[in-house]
Amino acid sequence: MDNIVSPSTRVDARSRLATRLSFLVAGFGLACWAPLVPFAKTRLAVDDGALGLLLLCIGLGSVTAMQFTGVLTSRFGSRLVILVGGIGMAATLPLLSIAPTVATMGATLLAFGAFLGVIEVAMNIHAVEVEKRAGRPLMSGFHALFSIGGFAGAGLMTTALSASVPALVGTLVATVLMIVALIIAAPSFIATTKEDDTPLFVIPRGIVALLSLLTAITFLVEGAILDWSALLLTDAGLVAAAKGGVGYMVFAIAMTTGRLTGDAIVARLGDRRTMMLGGLLAVVGFGVLLVAPDAIIAMLGFLLIGLGASNIVPVLFRQAGAQTAMPASLAVAAVSTIGYAGILAGPAGVGFVAHAVGLPAAFTLLAVLLCLVPLCARCATAIGATSGDHCNRDEPDHS
Template sequence: MDASNMVRAGRRGRWAVAALFFMNGFLTGSWAPQIPVFVERLEISELTLGLLILLFGVGAITAMPTSGYLMSHHGSRVVLRVFSILAAFGLLFVVGAWNVPLAAIAMFLFGGVIGGMDVSMNANAVAVERTISRAIMSSSHAFWSLGGFIGGGAGGYFIQTYGALSHAVVVTAISLTFFALATRSIVADPPVARASNHKRTLPKSRTIYLLGIMALFTMVPEGSVLDWAALYLQQERGSDLATAGLAYGLFAGAMAFMRFIGDGVRNRFGAVRTLTVSSLVGAAGMLVAGLSPSPWLAIAAFAVSGLGIANIIPIIFSAAGNQPGMASATGMSVVTTMGYSGILLAPSAIGFAAEHTGFQIVFVALAGLLVIVCLMGRLAASADFKHSS
């Protein structure tokens, strides 16, 4: 394939992987409004629900390195197709579970296919970036955020009007439609992205694990705003429920906006500079939110933090997928697994800490994690590449 045909294929592949990011976010977001019906139907306690949600996370963390291993043999295109078609049915399986044991299996598998798809679609986004020599990771993640927003926002109304099972069937049909539109245009990995050694061994490069720590230190603050910001504003800043709910809404909206323009920012200023400034902005917002005496100032600060955090993970993922001498799939699976483990483990740890110290100190400490990410910014240099004209 000559250069012009490769670029055209890469541009089609860019929209194909964007569609699959949207699909993954849409499936994940569509699960949220199902939760109250799920609890009522199975007649389970909050503790049991928490354990089932934990199984979703365990499934995802289990599948992520498996996805990386499979990509080292078959490339991201094949693995992404397999996990995507399986993920389309994941929510339907959960909603169709009629008892707790079956629901536990369904949640584990749903988390697994979502997690495996997550790693492979990020690896394929790196393949697209290499093909067209342009950054597309931030906007790809923006499509994920958009899918989650639509899935979560429309799901409650649909469930209330037509029922949980009808909603799951429609979500499955929409997901299959996105898969069908995308599958033929998914790009193959460039030859450099394939592993020459198929043995299932951990990489020896220290950098890839440091990038994983950077991902972890970024995802913990991001997940903390989702899990704890509203409670912080209610308990420690005296806001009402409606006001407290704006904290994550504006944080997520700011992230989505910045991710849609983030590729242009990164192409103009470079990955390292963008990550360094972004992490400082995110830290400053988190610090002000923790120290703010006013709920409205805290909400505005969370939004500023969202603007900063938005592009850090896409840049880290690009750096992981472009490590010299390492298969893209290998680097991606290590970093995504380390990063997402923070979302799995952090909520309970933060809840325990907040019970003893209060959320104010927690959010100030989270700002410190983002400062550490800033200091490690040079490790993302492999995310930079020569741009095509």
């Protein structure tokens, strides 16, 4: 009798699998687009400036859709919204490989970005509810699946294009895989609470505003390392230009590893200590990177930043779902929107700072901003707080 698995346990296992699949699909679909960018530039015959404006369409579509996804999830439940976002991404992906004009590509990227924004918010809302019902940390593992999906998507598309498979064929294969995954997941999504009187737009307030700010800072760090780490290494003469991307590779592997082990870490340390120690580790990593005399020490810096930052965002999303200042769905949507805005606008801001005072100084500013994470860990993890006044209380850690 001890080996019998209860129906509730089976349901929990299925809902966790469905959530993981939704994160996997989102990361996979987004990463499938990256290898298509050079082909799109050639097909459309545009310069780097025009291409940059086109790429901005993904971010604009995502941020715009995110603002309304919390409301849609409140009214219709996360299952339907996840499926709409995921299937929309899958259906739009092949169009990115054949859009014949700048206008059609821009419109397609807007739609692709919007569907991405929809699934990203809805799957995090669903993840918060699944974690609550499970009664133990799961958020880091869910976010790890997004990274794994990214590796898989980029790998699949790069392999296909390298084998001279037409881009349209490769994207159609990716579309089929995404839809199959969503079909498998669909019956196991849990029914989240629906509210018909949810306002169309809500400004983050109380603890949610702090959680959103910290998420934006963490995403800003991720975006800056993606866009600027290679140049930082090559300008310092630490690596050759051809190997400039190795720093981000180390960072990405460290972040994925940290998230795969993050749920166990949070269960042992609690949200507060995880956030505090993770933030400190990432800040130390920046210090190591900025004073590194050679490539090996610089890679150690990227490793520490990736490990330290890996579980900060999952903790912040968990706290957004647990606070009582706003409905959980709207809070998660706010954290997603402002955080994603950070990863979009941040790298451009780093560029402006770097132009004025140099790239090392810009990365030093990132480290200073990141100091807010450990400094605000106590406040940000005051579960149930409705205002900043609760930050002054010595509350216990929660896992």
